[in-house]
Amino acid sequence: DAGITQSPRHKVTETGTPVTLRCHQTENHRYMYWYRQDPGHGLRLIHYSYGVKDTDKGEVSDGYSVSRSKTEDFLLTLESATSSQTSVYFCAIRDRAFYEQYFGPGTRLTVT
Amino acid sequence: SQQGEEDPQALSIQEGENATMNCSYKTSINNLQWYRQNSGRGLVHLILIRSNEREKHSGRLRVTLDTSKKSSSLLITASRAADTASYFCATSGSRLTFGEGTQLTVNP
Numbered sequence: 001d002a003g004i005t006q007s008p009r010h011k012v013t014e015t016g017t018p019v020t021l022r023c024h025q026t027e028n029h030r031y032m033y034w035y036r037q038d039p040g041h042g043l044r045l046i047h048y049s050y051g052v053k054d055t056d057k058g059e060v061s062d063g064y065s066v067s068r069s070k071t072e073d074f075l076l077t078l079e080s081a082t083s084s085q086t087s088v089y090f091c092a093i094r095d096r097a098f099y100e101q102y103f104g105p106g107t108r109l110t111v112t
Numbered sequence: 113s114q115q116g117e118e119d120p121q122a123l124s125i126q127e128g129e130n131a132t133m134n135c136s137y138k139t140s141i142n143n144l145q146w147y148r149q150n151s152g153r154g155l156v157h158l159i160l161i162r163s164n165e166r167e168k169h170s171g172r173l174r175v176t177l178d179t180s181k182k183s184s185s186l187l188i189t190a191s192r193a194a195d196t197a198s199y200f201c202a203t204s205g206s207r208l209t210f211g212e213g214t215q216l217t218v219n220p
Contacts, residue, residue, distance in 0.1 A: 042212035103154035
């Protein structure tokens with residue numbers, strides 16, 4: 001999986017609790033992305049980063065925040081998890097703009 | 113909103129047959145990419161075609177791009193059971209935008 005790991009791989013949490021997902025890369029790529037994948041919606045971009053401490057919102061960013069303090073780590077935080085955030089979350093990396101992305105194995109999050 | 117839309121949503125064929133999937137998009141692009149996703153796994157990049165290219169090959173894959181019609185097609189020749197997966201097109205403008213995918217089933 002191109003040197004990308006995600007943790008945890010599975011998580012069940014209760015509504016209202018904060019949750020942090022971690023994406024770690026060993027490729028030293030500049031760009032990192034968080035997507036969620038839901039039936040009927042395909043992959044939707046939550047947030048992305050174009051460098052350390054440089055992040056921007058995607059199309060479904062409400063209820064999520066991110067941080068990137070090191071090139072290799074990109075954290076996604078659900079401030080107060082809701083059932084609508086039950087999904088599979090994928091991290092991806094890219095070396096340069098307009099090039100292919102490499103995806104992590106995904107994190108399956110269930111909010112009860 | 114999704115930039116790319118794949119057609120059909122699902123496709124079932126026999127091993128050895130060819131599989132064709134189509135993608136339509138709405139705005140101008142820098143390039144168009146195809147990805148495969150096996151069940152329970154992350155997406156894997158298959159092929160990238162630039163906006164000034166019309167056709168590209170990679171092994172059993174053939175991708176065409178028609179920018180005047182804002183459409184692309186992915187052809188998998190001589191399909192195998194291992195090709196069973198979901199296939200996504202993604203258009204690259206300022207960001208990479210994915211369609212909802214085509215679920216391909218290749219029956220042995």
